[in-house]
Amino acid sequence: xxxxxVLSPRRVERAGGQPPPTRRRGLLGGVFGxxxxxxxxxxxxxxxxxxxxxxxxxxxVYMSFHDYFFTAPGAIVDRPFVGFDNYAAVLSDPAVRRAFxxxxxxxxxxxxxxxxxxxxxxxxxxxxxxxxxxxxxxxYVPYVAASVAVVGVWLFLxxxxxxxxxxxxxxxxxxxxxxxxxxxxxxxxxxxxWKQLGFFILLYLAALQNVSKDLYEAASMDGAGRLKxxxxxxxxxVRPATTLVVLLxxxxxxxxxxxxYLLTGGGGPDGASASPVLIMYQRGIEQGNPDVGxxxxxxxxxxxxxxxxxxxxxVGREGR
Amino acid sequence: MKRKKLTAALxxxxxxxxxxxxxxxDGGGDADAAATARGEITIWMSNNKEEVAWGKQMVAAxxxxxxxxxxxxxxxxTGKSSEEVIGxxxxxxxxxxxxxxxxxxxxxxxxxxxxxxxxDSFADGKSYVESRTGKSAEQYKSTxxxxxxxxxxxxxxxxxxxxxxxxxxxxxxxxPPLSTYDEFLATSRKVVAAKGAKFAIYPAPSNxxxxxxxxxxxxxxxxxGGKQLVADGKSQFASEEGKKVAxxxxxxxxxxxxxxxxxxxxxxxxxxxxxxxxxxxxxATYKGKVEWGAVPVPTSAGKPAAETYTFSDAKNVAMYSxxxxxxxxxxxxxxxxxxxxxxxxxxxSGQMPLRADVAGTYPEYFAxxxxxxxxxxxxxxxxxxxNVPNSITIWQxxxxxxxxxxxxxxxxxxxxxxGAAQKVDQLAxxx
Numbered sequence: 001x002x003x004x005x006v007l008s009p010r011r012v013e014r015a016g017g018q019p020p021p022t023r024r025r026g027l028l029g030g031v032f033g034x035x036x037x038x039x040x041x042x043x044x045x046x047x048x049x050x051x052x053x054x055x056x057x058x059x060x061v062y063m064s065f066h067d068y069f070f071t072a073p074g075a076i077v078d079r080p081f082v083g084f085d086n087y088a089a090v091l092s093d094p095a096v097r098r099a100f101x102x103x104x105x106x107x108x109x110x111x112x113x114x115x116x117x118x119x120x121x122x123x124x125x126x127x128x129x130x131x132x133x134x135x136x137x138x139x140y141v142p143y144v145a146a147s148v149a150v151v152g153v154w155l156f157l158x159x160x161x162x163x164x165x166x167x168x169x170x171x172x173x174x175x176x177x178x179x180x181x182x183x184x185x186x187x188x189x190x191x192x193x194w195k196q197l198g199f200f201i202l203l204y205l206a207a208l209q210n211v212s213k214d215l216y217e218a219a220s221m222d223g224a225g226r227l228k229x230x231x232x233x234x235x236x237x238v239r240p241a242t243t244l245v246v247l248l249x250x251x252x253x254x255x256x257x258x259x260x261y262l263l264t265g266g267g268g269p270d271g272a273s274a275s276p277v278l279i280m281y282q283r284g285i286e287q288g289n290p291d292v293g294x295x296x297x298x299x300x301x302x303x304x305x306x307x308x309x310x311x312x313x314x315v316g317r318e319g320r
Numbered sequence: 321m322k323r324k325k326l327t328a329a330l331x332x333x334x335x336x337x338x339x340x341x342x343x344x345x346d347g348g349g350d351a352d353a354a355a356t357a358r359g360e361i362t363i364w365m366s367n368n369k370e371e372v373a374w375g376k377q378m379v380a381a382x383x384x385x386x387x388x389x390x391x392x393x394x395x396x397x398t399g400k401s402s403e404e405v406i407g408x409x410x411x412x413x414x415x416x417x418x419x420x421x422x423x424x425x426x427x428x429x430x431x432x433x434x435x436x437x438x439x440d441s442f443a444d445g446k447s448y449v450e451s452r453t454g455k456s457a458e459q460y461k462s463t464x465x466x467x468x469x470x471x472x473x474x475x476x477x478x479x480x481x482x483x484x485x486x487x488x489x490x491x492x493x494x495x496p497p498l499s500t501y502d503e504f505l506a507t508s509r510k511v512v513a514a515k516g517a518k519f520a521i522y523p524a525p526s527n528x529x530x531x532x533x534x535x536x537x538x539x540x541x542x543x544x545g546g547k548q549l550v551a552d553g554k555s556q557f558a559s560e561e562g563k564k565v566a567x568x569x570x571x572x573x574x575x576x577x578x579x580x581x582x583x584x585x586x587x588x589x590x591x592x593x594x595x596x597x598x599x600x601x602x603x604a605t606y607k608g609k610v611e612w613g614a615v616p617v618p619t620s621a622g623k624p625a626a627e628t629y630t631f632s633d634a635k636n637v638a639m640y641s642x643x644x645x646x647x648x649x650x651x652x653x654x655x656x657x658x659x660x661x662x663x664x665x666x667x668x669s670g671q672m673p674l675r676a677d678v679a680g681t682y683p684e685y686f687a688x689x690x691x692x693x694x695x696x697x698x699x700x701x702x703x704x705x706x707n708v709p710n711s712i713t714i715w716q717x718x719x720x721x722x723x724x725x726x727x728x729x730x731x732x733x734x735x736x737x738x739g740a741a742q743k744v745d746q747l748a749x750x751x
Contacts, residue, residue, distance in 0.1 A: 069432065069433065070407065070433055071411065071434045072410045072433055072434040072641050073411075073412075073639075074413075074434070074641075095720070098720065124357070152584055154585075155582065155584050159581050160579075160581055163554075175580060175728075178581065201396065233438065261400075264582075266526050266527035268525070268582075268718075268728075269580065270723055270724040270728050271720065271724075282716060285404055285407070287402070287429075287529075290745070
């Protein structure tokens with residue numbers, strides 16, 4: 001059987017002796033490129049991105065460099081350029097610095113815990129265990145439940161007379177969890193981990209479907225136990241999902257607001273659980289200083305981007 | 321490829337920036353024409369059940385008499401707070417003509433936003449406000465000397481006590497010893513020791529800027545004989561009187577007579593706290609659940625009730641600049657705050673109209689409802705939040721210092737008030 005030589009399209013054209021068809025690209029082609037239909041499909045999302053993300057981000061940057069406040073349409077006010085004054089005000093504000101420190105503590109607890117627990121639980125739920133569907137639903141319910149309702153349950157669990165302290169008895173912390181300046185943020189971090197676990201388990205479950213069973217069989221034949229298989233097959237097999245989970249947990253964690261607002265009564269005790277977004281809300285919306293709020297927001301975006309780059313470099317290095 | 325992406329991102333940001341730069345302040349409307357214009361208007365009111373019922377009958381009465389100037393009423397849209405929703409509506413230019421739930425603390429901010437109409441712009445505006453409210457109206461004047469709010473109704477804050485809890489502890493339920501700080505603390509210890517309630521009193525310990533209106537501020541007003549938090553551009557709370565009030569509350573928290581934890585629900589109704597510090601609006605919620613009595617807030621030396629001031633917890637009516645038919649809005653405002661409509665509000669909600677002499681204006685009501693008489697008397701001695709620039713920032717700074725020192729005991733309360741006073745003085749000095 002003779003083997004046919006496979007030529008690249010360009011070489012086929014040359015081989016056929018025909019010159020490539022030259023088509024004059026009109027104005028439409030100039031704007032939409034080689035694939036106008038594809039561009040047409042993408043355009044609505046680009047418009048959405050521009051309107052919902054790029055415009056507000058640009059506006060926030062603009063506000064952060066001006067003495068800006070919201071006014072009624074038609075109100076004539078002076079909004080002078082103030083350079084880095086808003087940034088200087090924000091960086092010299094102890095409450096803001098503390099909030100960034102708090103969210104750092106939050107991420108240090110929340111991100112590793114989210115990755116570890118969701119991977120282990122997804123692995124367990126992917127195995128043939130009894131009540132598998134029940135467990136899957138159970139882990140997912142907190143994620144879809146309304147935050148306000150779930151916060152109510154945690155207040156009941158973690159207040160001084162709550163279930164957790166009753167179980168702990170004399171070991172219960174004093175002051176209790178949510179009013180203890182050392183424990184408030186870790187408690188919030190654990191709460192958020194628990195609440196979002198279902199979503200991340202789902203991501204890992206999807207990733208686990210792509211890990212070939214052959215690899216487990218090969219590992220088993222090489223004498224690997226369940227733990228070694230998990231470490232040497234599962235963990236590397238779901239590395240792209242881990243990168244995604246780490247990035248998503250970091251981004252959502254850095255935007256922490258509802259929990260300090262509701263669970264610890266406005267970032268208490270004494271600002272120990274205040275997050276940058278909570279301070280942003282207080283300064284920008286409640287106190288009518290959106291310029292200062294925007295400066296906090298821009299710093300937060302820069303911080304999250306840097307963190308995400310570092311995480312991608314370390315966690316995602318083998319996934320590229 | 322990377323360069324292309326960067327160029328695209330810069331273009332997007334540039335476009336956004338250009339759009340923003342073009343979208344700043346634009347021309348003003350014709351305010352003079354609007355001041356006399358008549359026609360349909362919209363008003364917002366609180367979602368409090370009693371106030372909604374009052375609002376419906378008020379609007380029905382107006383619409384019957386003025387079919388050509390129809391009023392549409394709706395509850396303030398849901399948000400984290402009414403003030404946030406109103407602020408957004410001002411910015412969007414779709415605020416209603418009148419809001420019957422405008423917090424005096426937010427007036428300076430709304431005014432700065434260009435969102436309010438000075439009531440002085442109506443020929444009888446100033447005289448109407450001052451004749452209806454009396455000398456208390458002065459507290460509601462803005463720094464430019466104009467009225468941007470009609471003082472509407474007050475809920476003078478007093479101490480409510482649970483008669484059953486007090487009886488269980490063997491405390492007099494008719495005239496309980498709650499007049500001085502020492503008496504109040506002794507009574508608190510007694511009621512908690514006798515397990516009348518887990519806590520003596522349970523003001524919200526959370527950090528929202530307005531929470532100090534229901535712990536520190538009423539007692540500060542009482543202790544100082546009616547001083548505001550800020551007066552003549554200077555903070556007043558770091559005085560000897562302010563420090564006495566802070567020390568009093570610190571003792572309650574330190575001795576676990578008040579809780580540092582947020583409570584979900586009503587601690588007074590649930591029996592978790594033997595006392596509450598609140599205004600008469602709450603009476604409707606206590607009906608059939610708590611057998612209550614009320615006394616003025618305590619002072620260090622035990623001032624007589626007739627000399628004791630408190631926080632007003634007022635909600636006012638403001639006219640918003642998005643209003644096109646301001647002539648109608650002004651007439652509706654006067655109609656809704658007339659003697660007749662104020663009487664209906666009092667009848668339906670138990671809240672005190674901010675009138676010069678509430679008790680003397682509605683003698684039949686107070687004869688039928690003697691429990692409310694003391695609130696009417698107290699309404700004559702109320703202190704409002706100061707109408708100064710940066711009002712909410714000032715209150716948040718105060719709350720942060722109070723929370724750290726008084727509630728959580730992480731700093732000496734006196735030193736914390738001194739520190740907060742410096743910041744507040746700077747904020748109050750800004751125009």
